[in-house]
Amino acid sequence: MREAEKLASPAPGPSALETRLAARLAELRVQRGWSLDELARRSEISRSTLSRLERGEISPTAALLGRLCTVYERPMSRLLAEVEAEPPQVVRAGTQAVWRDEQSGFERRSVSPPHPALRGEIVEGILRPGADIAYDAPPVAGLEQHIWVLEGTLEVTVDGHLHEVGAGDCLRFRLWGGSRFRCPGPGPVRYALLVVLP
Structure with a gap:
């Protein structure tokens, strides 16, 4: 098991942002036509960890999310922006x-x-x-x-x-x-x- 994987922790109860993030991670994988096994191979994260991430059962650490962003070729900030609501011009x-x-x-x-x-x-x-x-x-x-x-x-x-x-x-x-x-x-x-x- 990779160190980043060890740092994934059980979520005490996912926030709305975490729920949308989990759904977006699953959507990105499906859009590419990858199975969980294929994503596990590409990211070097176990299939079970990926499955739990996509179901929102655990929250990703920065390192784990960084590895997925690399596989999906997008900065973490863009991934998080994709799970926000319609973007405003000013954020207080x-x-x-x-x-x-x-x-x-x-x-x-x-x-x-x-x-x-x-x-x-x-x-x-x-x-x-x-x-x-x-x-x-x-x-x-x-x-x-x-x-x-x-x-x-x-x-x-x-x-x-x-x-x-x-x-x-x-x-x-x-x-x-x-x-x-x-x-x-x-x-x-x-x-x-x-x-x-x-």
Whole structure:
């Protein structure tokens, strides 16, 4: 069993967003004509875990969802935007979609009004001290990212190169390989992530 799979946890009761996400994951697989076995082969996630994800019995971790986004060739932000209602032009702070991965210590807020047809978006990320999330590959090769740290320190590894980004600093890169986000502490890190599709 892969490490990302181990981090999938039983859902205490799915939210409306989680229910729509589970349905969208199943829909993406069916649209491609893949069986659960085929998706398991492509994603290196067990068939039983995939089945439970699609039925909404467990919530995906950031790493697990990242692996599925890679297989489906879409950024996580776009996948989450696809399960939102009709996208508004303004999203007030109190209604922005927030997704939490309690086990890895990651909180992700969709700041930009969601729209699957747009190429750029802003996401707020918060990692608690010691949080360490690795992605095997980008969801879309050549994805442009800008990371602006608002509070704390973030260690970002891009294609094997480690960057320490402090408060006020901004890192820009195009992603072709693996990436890793780590909060070395002592406090949490809060950052703005700007994502631009190639």
